[in-house]
Amino acid sequence: MNVRTSDALGFGDHAADGGAEGAGAATSGANAKQAVLFERVSARLKAQVGPDVYASWFARLKLHSLSKSVVRLTVPTTFLKSWINNRYLDLITSLFQAEDPEILKVEILVRTATRSARPAMAEEQAAAAPAPAAQPAPRRQPVQQAGQVAAAAVQAQRPAQPTAASPLFGSPLDPRYTFDTFIEGASNRVALAAARTIAEAGASAVRFNPLFVHSTVGLGKTHLLQAIANAAVQSPRAPRVVYLTAEYFMWRFATAIRDNDALTLKDSLRHIDLLIIDDMQFLQGKMIQHEFCHLLNMLLDSAKQVVVAADRAPWELESLDPRVRSRLQGGVAIEMEAPDYDMRLDMLVSRLNQARQEDPGLDIPMEILSHVARHVTASGRELEGAFNQLVFRRSFEPNLSIERVDELLSHLVGSGEPKRVRIEDIQRIVARHYNVSRQELVSNRRTRVIVKPRQIAMYLSKTLTPRSFPEIGRRFGGRDHTTVLHAVRKIEEMISEDSKLSHEIELLKRLINE
Numbered sequence: 001m002n003v004r005t006s007d008a009l010g011f012g013d014h015a016a017d018g019g020a021e022g023a024g025a026a027t028s029g030a031n032a033k034q035a036v037l038f039e040r041v042s043a044r045l046k047a048q049v050g051p052d053v054y055a056s057w058f059a060r061l062k063l064h065s066l067s068k069s070v071v072r073l074t075v076p077t078t079f080l081k082s083w084i085n086n087r088y089l090d091l092i093t094s095l096f097q098a099e100d101p102e103i104l105k106v107e108i109l110v111r112t113a114t115r116s117a118r119p120a121m122a123e124e125q126a127a128a129a130p131a132p133a134a135q136p137a138p139r140r141q142p143v144q145q146a147g148q149v150a151a152a153a154v155q156a157q158r159p160a161q162p163t164a165a166s167p168l169f170g171s172p173l174d175p176r177y178t179f180d181t182f183i184e185g186a187s188n189r190v191a192l193a194a195a196r197t198i199a200e201a202g203a204s205a206v207r208f209n210p211l212f213v214h215s216t217v218g219l220g221k222t223h224l225l226q227a228i229a230n231a232a233v234q235s236p237r238a239p240r241v242v243y244l245t246a247e248y249f250m251w252r253f254a255t256a257i258r259d260n261d262a263l264t265l266k267d268s269l270r271h272i273d274l275l276i277i278d279d280m281q282f283l284q285g286k287m288i289q290h291e292f293c294h295l296l297n298m299l300l301d302s303a304k305q306v307v308v309a310a311d312r313a314p315w316e317l318e319s320l321d322p323r324v325r326s327r328l329q330g331g332v333a334i335e336m337e338a339p340d341y342d343m344r345l346d347m348l349v350s351r352l353n354q355a356r357q358e359d360p361g362l363d364i365p366m367e368i369l370s371h372v373a374r375h376v377t378a379s380g381r382e383l384e385g386a387f388n389q390l391v392f393r394r395s396f397e398p399n400l401s402i403e404r405v406d407e408l409l410s411h412l413v414g415s416g417e418p419k420r421v422r423i424e425d426i427q428r429i430v431a432r433h434y435n436v437s438r439q440e441l442v443s444n445r446r447t448r449v450i451v452k453p454r455q456i457a458m459y460l461s462k463t464l465t466p467r468s469f470p471e472i473g474r475r476f477g478g479r480d481h482t483t484v485l486h487a488v489r490k491i492e493e494m495i496s497e498d499s500k501l502s503h504e505i506e507l508l509k510r511l512i513n514e
């Protein structure tokens with residue numbers, strides 16, 4: 001219940017993040033009162049900093065614990081921790097104090113990460129680099145290689161080892177992220193086919209350019225992007241490949257500008273065949289976006305392939321410069337959805353086979369794998385977390401029973417639930433609450449008595465489901481995505497000013513999540 005409550009605030013999109021022992025376990029320790037307090041503070045924070053900044057920096061913030069006077073919050077990366085600490089800690093503290101004057105201190109912790117920590121040196125480098133206002137240092141570790149400037153930032157569950165053939169600018173890709181280990185299913189088939197086509201095309205661009213892959217967290221975007229890079233660099237045509245996260249791109253440009261070295265950097269990027277950019281939602285800052293727009297235009301105009309991934313569709317990347325957004329929309333956008341049961345089971349079996357290569361004696365009964373696949377439903381990352389827990393526990397509890405597995409994974413089992421909220425349920429519950437019919441909610445009628453419940457239902461659809469603005473628009477009588485966006489913003493504003501409405505919405509969330 002408490003996990004769900006804090007997810008319902010807009011953290012839900014990222015509920016999967018943080019790994020096996022991260023926020024899920026932590027959040028389950030917080031009681032309902034704490035969760036409501038956290039919701040209220042986050043709503044105020046969102047109202048204060050605006051939805052774009054909020055989505056970039058606070059979407060993955062979770063409540064860890066709240067003692068009488070100390071609030072502990074968690075984020076998935078060290079970078080986010082220092083970014084929030086440096087810029088927003090005072091604001092967050094004052095928002096908590098406004099809700100509860102007994103609170104004296106707010107601490108930001110890094111969740112037990114399933115991703116590798118940044119190597120100390122890179123960490124120091126990032127911390128030392130004075131990112132220009134509004135431009136962050138990289139979230140993941142940059143790695144430089146012999147005289148090369150741009151490098152990829154890599155995410156992995158253990159420190160990534162460079163593959164035999166590395167991308168042009170020395171991207172140390174995680175060798176496990178290949179097409180062979182990527183499980184195919186109905187939810188990602190199209191994206192996988194497009195990715196394979198690009199990897200096989202080598203230096204010659206394919207028809208869809210740029211390819212834009214989007215999904216909520218933990219559904220395999222990074223795995224797929226790195227699989228493209230891993231396969232492309234080994235193809236006989238030997239294209240020049242660069243894989244990097246948007247944050248690394250920002251950091252690299254910020255440092256190059258500081259060191260008067262931007263020209264060299266730009267020059268080194270001119271000659272690539274395949275640019276792969278991950279986590280596009282983090283690209284911020286006018287100047288950096290301008291540089292990125294240049295690069296994008298140059299590559300696309302010279303028929304070089306670009307692949308981009310983000311946690312939302314290109315038209316929903318509101319913080320992006322309209323020119324960048326428009327260029328990104330000029331190709332093909334493909335959404336990946338959550339894996340079904342068969343895919344989840346295949347992922348677990350595949351992970352077991354990989355783990356057996358290191359430990360041939362490792363065995364987890366099929367009955368347990370299938371039980372986990374049935375109950376841990378949210379994302380690949382949660383499955384990975386569940387698998388790691390099982391392997392870890394098995395070493396000192398060799399005969400795990402199903403009941404014990406349930407106990408160990410209860411935080412992961414619960415966290416998938418909010419994602420199953422359906423838009424129809426939201427419409428039904430909101431309509432009943434405001435005494436209007438569901439048909440009226442999706443109709444063209446614009447009387448006040450209908451407009452407000454409709455906007456609330458749209459807001460709840462955006463915050464309680466992973467559906468995109470256009471899809472929500474379609475489900476509300478074929479409305480344009482900007483209408484939904486307007487509704488979400490309006491209700492967010494109203495919530496921050498009107499505590500009665502805020503309580504009403506909390507009540508609706510509870511009814512929907514019941």
Ligand SMILES: Nc1ncnc2c1ncn2[C@@H]1O[C@H](COP(=O)(O)OP(=O)(O)OP(=O)(O)O)[C@@H](O)[C@H]1O
Pocket residue numbers: 017155181182183184188215216217218219220221222223224279311347379380381382384
């Ligand atoms: N289809 C899949 N086949 C195999 N593994 C998968 C698949 N989807 C996700 N995973 C695994 O789940 C974990 C999380 O995936 P990944 O990091 O690629 O997600 P993501 O969509 O990039 O998440 P984020 O938005 O947080 O960056 C990884 O260990 C990945 O290997």
